[in-house]
Amino acid sequence: MTAVAEAPADAGATRAPTERERLERTWADPPGLWGWLTTVDHKRIAARYVVTAFVFFALGGIDALVMRTQLAVPEGRVVDPDRYAQLFTVHGTNMMFLFAVPVMLAVGLYMVPLMVGARNVAFPRLNALGYWAYLAGGTLLWASLLLNTGPDQGWFSYVPLALSEYSPGKRVDVWAQMITFTEISGLISAVEIVVTVLKCRAPGMTLARMPIFVWAMFVTAMMVLPSLAVIATASQMLAMDRLVDTHFFDVDRGGDAILWQHLFWWFGHPEVYIVFLPGTGFVSAVLPAFTRRQVFGYPAVVMATIATGFLGFGVWVHHMFVSGVLHQAGSFFTAASVLITIPTAVQIFCWIATIWTGRPRFGVPFLFVLGFFATFIVGGLTGVMLASIPLDQQVHDSYFVVAHLHYVLLGGGVFPLFAAVYYWFPKWTGRMLGERLGKAHFWLWFVGVQLTFFPMHLLGLAGMPRRVYTYLDGLGWNGLNATATVGAWVLALSVAAFAFNVVHALRRGARADADPWGADTLEWATPSPPPPYNFERPPVVQGRAALWSRTPDAPVVVGLSTERREILVTTAYDAEPDHRHRDPDPSIWPFVTALSVSVFFVALMFTPWAVVSGSALLLPPLLAWGWPKRERAT
Numbered sequence: 001m002t003a004v005a006e007a008p009a010d011a012g013a014t015r016a017p018t019e020r021e022r023l024e025r026t027w028a029d030p031p032g033l034w035g036w037l038t039t040v041d042h043k044r045i046a047a048r049y050v051v052t053a054f055v056f057f058a059l060g061g062i063d064a065l066v067m068r069t070q071l072a073v074p075e076g077r078v079v080d081p082d083r084y085a086q087l088f089t090v091h092g093t094n095m096m097f098l099f100a101v102p103v104m105l106a107v108g109l110y111m112v113p114l115m116v117g118a119r120n121v122a123f124p125r126l127n128a129l130g131y132w133a134y135l136a137g138g139t140l141l142w143a144s145l146l147l148n149t150g151p152d153q154g155w156f157s158y159v160p161l162a163l164s165e166y167s168p169g170k171r172v173d174v175w176a177q178m179i180t181f182t183e184i185s186g187l188i189s190a191v192e193i194v195v196t197v198l199k200c201r202a203p204g205m206t207l208a209r210m211p212i213f214v215w216a217m218f219v220t221a222m223m224v225l226p227s228l229a230v231i232a233t234a235s236q237m238l239a240m241d242r243l244v245d246t247h248f249f250d251v252d253r254g255g256d257a258i259l260w261q262h263l264f265w266w267f268g269h270p271e272v273y274i275v276f277l278p279g280t281g282f283v284s285a286v287l288p289a290f291t292r293r294q295v296f297g298y299p300a301v302v303m304a305t306i307a308t309g310f311l312g313f314g315v316w317v318h319h320m321f322v323s324g325v326l327h328q329a330g331s332f333f334t335a336a337s338v339l340i341t342i343p344t345a346v347q348i349f350c351w352i353a354t355i356w357t358g359r360p361r362f363g364v365p366f367l368f369v370l371g372f373f374a375t376f377i378v379g380g381l382t383g384v385m386l387a388s389i390p391l392d393q394q395v396h397d398s399y400f401v402v403a404h405l406h407y408v409l410l411g412g413g414v415f416p417l418f419a420a421v422y423y424w425f426p427k428w429t430g431r432m433l434g435e436r437l438g439k440a441h442f443w444l445w446f447v448g449v450q451l452t453f454f455p456m457h458l459l460g461l462a463g464m465p466r467r468v469y470t471y472l473d474g475l476g477w478n479g480l481n482a483t484a485t486v487g488a489w490v491l492a493l494s495v496a497a498f499a500f501n502v503v504h505a506l507r508r509g510a511r512a513d514a515d516p517w518g519a520d521t522l523e524w525a526t527p528s529p530p531p532p533y534n535f536e537r538p539p540v541v542q543g544r545a546a547l548w549s550r551t552p553d554a555p556v557v558v559g560l561s562t563e564r565r566e567i568l569v570t571t572a573y574d575a576e577p578d579h580r581h582r583d584p585d586p587s588i589w590p591f592v593t594a595l596s597v598s599v600f601f602v603a604l605m606f607t608p609w610a611v612v613s614g615s616a617l618l619l620p621p622l623l624a625w626g627w628p629k630r631e632r633a634t
Contacts, residue, residue, distance in 0.1 A: 020536055022562035027119075027532035029586055038586035040124035041532055042113055042192075045131050047428065049106030052131075056098040056138055061495060063091035065488055068452075072485035074473040084469035085152035086171075090145045092155030093175065097182045098138045100413055101271060104278035105189040105224070107420060108217035110428070112193055114523035115211050117202025117541065119534045119567045120583055122195035125590050125625065130188030132594030137181025140602065144174040151175035154467065156268065157238065159249040159260045164242045173605040176239040180601055183232035190224035193217050200567060201575040202522065203557060204541035211521050211546075212295060215302050216281025219309040223270050223277070226313070231267035234260065244608050258323055265316035273312035275409060277305060279416035280347055283369050286416075286423050287351060289517040290366040291358025294545050297350040304343035304350075311340040321392045330389050337387035341380060348373065364438035368419035371446045372411055379407030382457065397467075400460025406453045418445070418498070425505070426512030430528045433509065437501040444494035451487025455480040520545035538568060541575075589625040596621055 029035035070078040144150045151171050153162045162172045197218045240246040247253035249260045314336040382404040386392050459480050515524035537556035543549025560566045565583035600614030
C-alpha cells in the first residue's frame with residue numbers, strides 16, 4: 001500500500017522565511033561587481049588581504065631569485081648595479097610592508113571575530129578602506145619597479161643618502177608614500193582587532209577564557225598602534241625634507257640624521273614581534289587539535305605574549321651599536337635584547353610540554369609547527385649573539401645579519417603561517433588541502449630555508465658585506481653563495497608546490513565538514529565556509545576550550561534582529577551583554593575614499609598644492625560616508 005501525504009489546507013499560501021533565510025537575505029552582499037566593491041564582510045575583506053599578500057610574497061620571491069642568481073658566481077652579469085639596488089630595496093620593502101605584517105593582521109581580521117563569537121568586526125566600512133589603501137600602496141611600489149623608478153636606498157631608506165642631494169628623482173618619494181599607504185592600512189587593521197576583542201566577544205568569554213590566538217592578535221594590534229604611527233609620521237617627515245625643503249634630517253641645516261634611525265627602528269624592531277606574535281598564536285591554535293589537549297600553561301603563555309609586547313619596544317637601539325650611541329645606552333639595550341628571550345623560551349617550553357603530554361598527529365600543520373621550532377630557535381640564538389656589542393660591531397652590515405633576519409622571520413612567521421593556512425583552509429573554503437602535496441611543500445620549504453640562509457652566517461663571518469651586487473673571485477665566498485642560490489630555487493619549487501596544492505584543492509579538493517580537526521575554538525562551530533552572518537545565534541561560552549567544554553543544552557544569544565544587521569556588544573572584561581549595535585550595510589564610499597586618498601598622496605610627490613586639491617577631492621566621499629541614513633520601518 002502506498003502512503004500519500006495530505007496537502008495542508010494552506011498549501012497555496014506563501015511560506016514564511018526561516019530565521020536562517022532572513023539572516024542570509026539581511027547579511028548578503030549585492031550581486032556582481034557592485035557587491036565586490038561594496039562588501040563590508042570581514043571574511044571577504046580578509047581573504048582579499050591574504051590573497052593579495054601572497055601575490056606580493058611571490059613577486060618578492062622572484063626578486064630574491066634574481067638577486068641570488070646574480071650572486072651565484074663571482075662578477076655575475078644578470079643585472080646591473082642600479083637594477084640590483086632597486087631589487088633589494090623593493091624585495092625588503094615588499095616582504096616587510098606588503099607581506100609579513102599585512103598577512104598576519106589579515107588572518108586576524110578573518111579569524112578573531114569567528115573565534116570570539118562575533119558576526120563582524122567592530123567597524124566594517126573602515127576595514128574595507130584599509131584594504132583598498134593597502135592595495136594602492138602595493139600597486140604604487142611595483143609599478144615604480146616596472147617603470148625602472150623603483151626605490152633604491154634599502155628598505156630602511158637611511159638618510160642622508162635618501163635626501164634629495166644624494167637621491168634626486170622620485171624613487172625615495174615612492175618609498176615614503178608607499179609606507180604611508182600601508183601604515184594607514186595597518187593602523188586600521190589594528191583598531192579593528194583591538195575593539196572587536198574588547199567589545200564584541202560572545203557572552204561568557206571573559207579575558208581568562210579568550211583563545212591564545214586572540215590574545216596574540218590583541219597584543220600584536222596594541223604594538224601596531226604606536227610603532228606604525230611613528231613610521232608613518234617619519235615617512236612624511238622624510239617626504240617633506242625632500243619636497244618642501246624642511247630639514248628634520250638634514251645635518252647641514254640643523255637636522256639630525258640619527259633621528260631617522262631612532263624613528264625607523266622604533267618601528268623596525270617591534271615589527272619583528274608584530275610578525276612573530278601572530279606566529280605564536282598560530283602555533284597555540286594548531287597544537288590542541290593535533291595533540292588532543294589544551295595548551296599547557298595557558299596563563300604563562302598569555303603573560304609571555306604580553307611581556308614580549310612590552311619588551312619589544314625596548315630593543316630598537318641594538319640596530320645602532322655602530323652609530324655612536326653612548327656605551328651606557330648600549331649596555332641597556334644589550335640587556336633588553338637578552339631579556340626578551342625569556343618570555344619566548346617560556347612559550348616554547350609550554351608548547352613542548354603540550355606535545356610531550358598529548359597524543360600528537362603528524363599532519364601537515366603539525367609538521368610546520370615542528371619546522372618553526374627548529375628554524376626559529378637558530379634565529380633566536382643568533383639574535384642573542386648580535387645583542388653583544390663587540391660581536392655586533394664585527395658582523396654589522398654583513399651577511400650574518402641577513403641570515404639572522406631571515407631565520408627569525410621565516411622561522412617565527414612563515415612556518416607558523418603555512419601551518420595556519422593548512423589548518424584553517426577548510427574553514428575558509430570548505431575544501432581540504434592535499435596531504436601529500438602538503439608534505440612535499442613542507443620538506444622542500446624546510447630544506448630550502450636551511451640551504452639558503454645557513455651559508456649566509458658563514459659568509460658574514462668570512463667578511464661578505466650585505467647589499468653588494470657582485471664580488472671578486474678568490475675571496476672564499478664562491479661555494480657558499482652557490483649553495484645559497486640552489487637553496488633559493490628549492491624554495492621557489494616549494495612555493496610552486498603550495499600554489500598547485502591550493503588551486504587543486506579549490507577545484508577538486510575533498511569537502512570539509514564544519515570541524516575536520518576536532519578542534520576546540522568557536523570558529524569550528526560554524527559551517528565551512530562560514531555564512532555572511534557567521535553565527536545564526538551567537539553562542540554563550542562555558543569554558544576556555546569553547547567547543548570541548550560546551551554542553552548539549554548550552555545557551556545561545558537571542559534577540560538580535562534578523563531584518564537588519566545587528567551585533568551584540570559586550571563588556572570589556574567579563575563579556576557580559578551590554579547593548580545591540582546596528583552594523584552598517586555594504587557601501588561604495590570606502591572604495592571611493594581610498595581612490596581619493598590615493599590621488600592625494602601620489603600627487604603630493606609632485607606638488608605641495610596637492611594638499612589643497614586633494615583635500616577638496618577627499619571631502620565629498622567622507623561626507624557621503626558619514627551622512628545619516630534613514631532607517632527602514634520593520
